[in-house]
Amino acid sequence: MEIQDLATPALIVDAVAFSDNLDAMAAALPGSRCRPHVKAHKTTALAREQAKRGHHHFTCATPREMIGMAGAGLGDDLLLANEVVDPDRLRRLAELDARVTVAVDSNETIAAAASAGIREVLVDVDVGCVRCGCRPDDAGRLADEARARGLEVRGVMGYEGHVMGVEDQATRAEQTEQAMELLLAAHGDVGGEIVSAGGTCNFDINTWATEIQAGTYALMDTAYAYADLPFRPALSLRATVISVSDDWAVADCGLKALALDHGNPTVEGATVWFCSDEHVTFAPDKPVKVGDHVRVIPAHIDPTVAKHERMHLVDGETVVDTWEVDLRGW
Amino acid sequence: MEIQDLATPALIVDAVAFSDNLDAMAAALPGSRCRPHVKAHKTTALAREQAKRGHHHFTCATPREMIGMAGAGLGDDLLLANEVVDPDRLRRLAELDARVTVAVDSNETIAAAASAGIREVLVDVDVGCVRCGCRPDDAGRLADEARARGLEVRGVMGYEGHVMGVEDQATRAEQTEQAMELLLAAHGDVGGEIVSAGGTCNFDINTWATEIQAGTYALMDTAYAYADLPFRPALSLRATVISVSDDWAVADCGLKALALDHGNPTVEGATVWFCSDEHVTFAPDKPVKVGDHVRVIPAHIDPTVAKHERMHLVDGETVVDTWEVDLRGW
Structure with a gap:
């Protein structure tokens, strides 16, 4: 895949x-x-x-x-x-x-x-x-x-x-x-x-x-970037651009899909304005169009992962494995 | 039950x-x-x-x-x-x-x-x-x-x-x-x-x-309290006090169980200090002991519910029904 x-x-x-x-x-x-x-x-x-x-x-x-x-x-x-x-x-x-x-x-x-x-x-x-x-x-x-x-x-x-x-x-x-x-x-x-x-x-x-x-x-948090550690962020969210306006765009990855307790996520090639339940609103550096994909990097890994049923191990463009997040709940 | x-x-x-x-x-x-x-x-x-x-x-x-x-x-x-x-x-x-x-x-x-x-x-x-x-x-x-x-x-x-x-x-x-x-x-x-x-x-x-x-x-958010609406908060989290110190106590309900994007939750009879992944640290108004239960009211309902597998309908002390939160995910 x-x-x-x-x-x-x-x-x-x-x-x-x-x-x-x-x-x-x-x-x-x-x-x-x-x-x-x-x-x-x-x-x-x-x-x-x-x-x-x-x-x-x-x-x-x-x-x-x-x-x-x-x-x-x-x-x-x-x-x-x-x-x-x-x-x-x-x-x-x-x-x-x-x-x-x-x-x-x-x-x-x-x-x-x-x-x-x-x-x-x-x-x-x-x-x-x-x-x-x-x-x-x-x-x-x-x-x-x-x-x-x-x-x-x-x-x-x-x-x-x-x-x-x-x-x-x-x-x-x-x-x-x-x-x-x-x-x-x-x-x-x-x-x-x-x-x-x-x-x-x-x-x-x-x-x-x-x-x-x-x-x-x-998987490494971006929030720990200051610490100069031999680990780098390995987790991101792939989202789809679903709406584009003159000044901003919206992708289908909101606060139900990522944790905000360490702050807003980062969207590569863009400035994040805010997240709502199912959306992230951002200003892209270059024009994007509906159907494009963006990479969203959450500030806090742990509670982000806990919101998902599965994670996909990806090498380049290939999905090499899909793992169930099977330890959720209490 | x-x-x-x-x-x-x-x-x-x-x-x-x-x-x-x-x-x-x-x-x-x-x-x-x-x-x-x-x-x-x-x-x-x-x-x-x-x-x-x-x-x-x-x-x-x-x-x-x-x-x-x-x-x-x-x-x-x-x-x-x-x-x-x-x-x-x-x-x-x-x-x-x-x-x-x-x-x-x-x-x-x-x-x-x-x-x-x-x-x-x-x-x-x-x-x-x-x-x-x-x-x-x-x-x-x-x-x-x-x-x-x-x-x-x-x-x-x-x-x-x-x-x-x-x-x-x-x-x-x-x-x-x-x-x-x-x-x-x-x-x-x-x-x-x-x-x-x-x-x-x-x-x-x-x-x-x-x-x-x-x-x-x-279910009604506490964050909407200002709006003087004919609806009242109906959703809370029941948590157990698991640790008590001289100045604070800790219950088993953290940011993986409740959403913080509208701010900290309220704990009845206490002042909330902060939430971490699986804990809320709070100063109780009156002494509490390990094993006591507290009522935690999240500021934002929607993403809080999305973190749970089920909700319990409770009348007084009786659980009258348990509902699966069956529309989670995408």
Whole structure:
């Protein structure tokens, strides 16, 4: 199939950029040094490519992602890097044919995990992200509580998400170190082999974590362009021009097809004016006509992918594969 | 089933508010005076409730919505209020067991519709929305072109979307009138019985259109609160508190579960700080604990619904029905 045969809006993965991104990460953080985060792509076929490069431990954000990865035979070591207290879902995770570890940050999450038959946990530590995670000085107590409940505590995790958006490299490095000091102190109290942290924007800076939870690197956000990383944007949307006026044109790719939380998308060869539900209105640099196609690059990959049923791996003009985005929902 | 049995995040429709909204619209614009827009809910079961109130003509934004509505037996009179040039999709629409009308605004869209076997069209006129639609003074020529191609031209449409966000009622009325003057002038050149326009925010002001394409009214956006309408928010998300810190709490409902293009959601009894992919971080007015549930009200309904597989109709604490959001995608 050729790219011109795809109905639009279509999610396109540049096969070469994608492969280069995966190779670059596998070279920098081989094997279990990288625990790819599947929330960034929600696609088991894509995760399989990461596994082919030697990464067999994965990070998930939702029970659905855990269940789907286990079902796809990618369950060697799955970390749910998120708090869940739903007993039915936890029980389902405990019954998976996979090694399952869940994050806990409170007595309640520990009790829920233990009651559901979960066997292994990481203590999730707040390292400054203003989200989940216990106080660093409470991590040891929680580890004791978890062990008293019969859970195996494999170590700690702490996502320094607040660092990812810091544009200055030196400041990003400094703040990463500060966050990891908190995490390592907690690790001292908790024990276990794992210190799980980090992301695409500091994968090469965070030398304290035993494993990096990088997700974005595979498809890569334009919003991370400042970070001077060895990864390049591999995801775009193919859209069709459906209406042309004297001053602007409209393509069939709106905010139901791409996420705006990091700002407007980029349209190659044009200036984007705004997006509405099913349309992007833009001023083209050169005249376009109805039926032309444009390449739309979303600012934020993760929630964009989650809006689509499938993505197409494209090499030049050829669609070499079509992957179901099979880990959507919760 | 009770609301407490639902896995979170869950899309909740308040059965009473929803029913009141539908009744209010059916009273104000009975029968074909309202052509409900299904893009707002993407749910045939919900459209069926609109049909029960007497609205049997519907507006769609995508081919998928048209096909789904026809398949659900709701195809008495379906308008695709959007430009499509994809020959396969247009052919599929032409073959539906439904009355199908599509919008055209150029020679190219007319040619595509005629070639695919589409029988009926509306000429889409730009009335100031900066999106699709021909110049008002070009509408007559396009109608002639369509008729020369063998298409039946049922009239005109023109969405005055730029008016919906105008908070001052008098200004909104004035701008609606200006937009409809353009549309009526075009209608004079085009002919046909239909003048299709309007939306929830000016459904009672736009007295020039023969039918109003209102969608939001059924579930209702908080972003339209200023407009003093006889509709109230009927849609919310039920989320679970999964982590509590000294200064904030976190619930399992992030930007993959709700749209942020109209701003942050509201959490009842709390101040929202920010959303990330799977979390909302908020400061609760009173202490909350892990496992508590919160009600999250999205600012923009349409793209929020499109992120979910189903919605639950809830009366008090009882889930009275669960509807598949079956018109997602394109």
